[in-house]
Amino acid sequence: MKITTIVRADRMYLASLFQGKKETRYYLNGVYVHQHAGGINVAATDGHTMAVLREDVGMAVEPQIIALPKAALQVIQSKRADSKSHWLVITDEGARSRRRGYIFRHVLSDEEHLADVLTAELSNVVSLAEAWSGIVEIIDGTFPNYISVIPEIGERSGTPAIQARYMDRFTKVATFRGNAMPAMGLWARDQMAPVLVDIADQDDFVGVVMPVRCELRGPKMPAWAQKDVSASEPKVSSTRKARVTEAA
Structure with a gap:
């Protein structure tokens, strides 16, 4: 079991408010997580509105369009008072389109490299503070070039x-x-x-x-x-x- 994605959970939840719901544009029905400019961008759009959130200490081994189940989103919303301490972790367990994901509480310490810590101690951390675990859908599609839509001021x-x-x-x-x-x-x-x-x-x-x-x-x-x-x-x-x- 290896970690493929680490994103702070509230960023995934907030981005999901902007994702699409139409079958004809299925590739918009999730949150796009990928490496960009030395960090991780978390983006979602339905064509009318768009949100881009920045994850500086996360991890994205490969670009993925992630659709969280309703149960996972409800858990994140319930943790809003402590939103900065809850993380979504996706592993390589399961099929390519259905991965095992976890939401758990982990408080960053000074000078801590989150990806290194969780990769080395995944089983211990998850078992100690797990808030949710389940199947996360990975949408097979090409996300549009959203950066080009962001207007220059x-x-x-x-x-x-x-x-x-x-x-x-x-x-x-x-x-x-x-x-x-x-x-x-x-x-x-x-x-x-x-x-x-x-x-x-x-x-x-x-x-x-x-x-x-x-x-x-x-x-x-x-x-x-x-x-x-x-x-x-x-x-x-x-x-x-x-x-x-x-x-x-």
């Missing part, structure tokens, strides 16, 4: 229209780790460009939501939403107006 013009129902996913990401009043920033190059979602205090997260075609009112507000200038002018009685006119 530069000069911006226009206001994209976003379907409100998609923003709920980002709210869940923002509140999962205990932030009751999260702040989010939205950035886009133009009206039809992918929108970058930046969540405060979530340094391991990058989100993207695709805009929709919609007629917005634009920067000009209707008259009933603007300041009534006439209401701020001092009122003068008709008698006083007449006296002022006679004097002139």
Whole structure:
């Protein structure tokens, strides 16, 4: 038994909120875990929204599209108060499309190399603090080049229209780790460009939501939403107006 994947469990759970559910695009129905830029990227998208989370101390022997069972996701959600100490470990046990996975609590110590520790002491660690074990589906498919979708922040013009129902996913990401009043920033190059979602205090997260075609009112507000200038002018009685006119 060898470890093939190590990812902090909450990152897998949060990414799974963005994965697809359609059979026609089955390769989106999981979380893509792979090595990238000296660490591990955890990415998922359904074509409308996308989440990318960063795993700096994890392990990914090979790229995999991982679909966690509902029971595993429920366990991770139940451990949200201690989310930073729970890890998903996938081994090479089982068939290529069905691997044995574990979720357990392991607190990192200073200067600890997680992959080395768990590879050397897998059976002991799992048996001591196992929260869940079961079969994890590995989807055989090619995940799209999601990096190319992430917008570059530069000069911006226009206001994209976003379907409100998609923003709920980002709210869940923002509140999962205990932030009751999260702040989010939205950035886009133009009206039809992918929108970058930046969540405060979530340094391991990058989100993207695709805009929709919609007629917005634009920067000009209707008259009933603007300041009534006439209401701020001092009122003068008709008698006083007449006296002022006679004097002139």
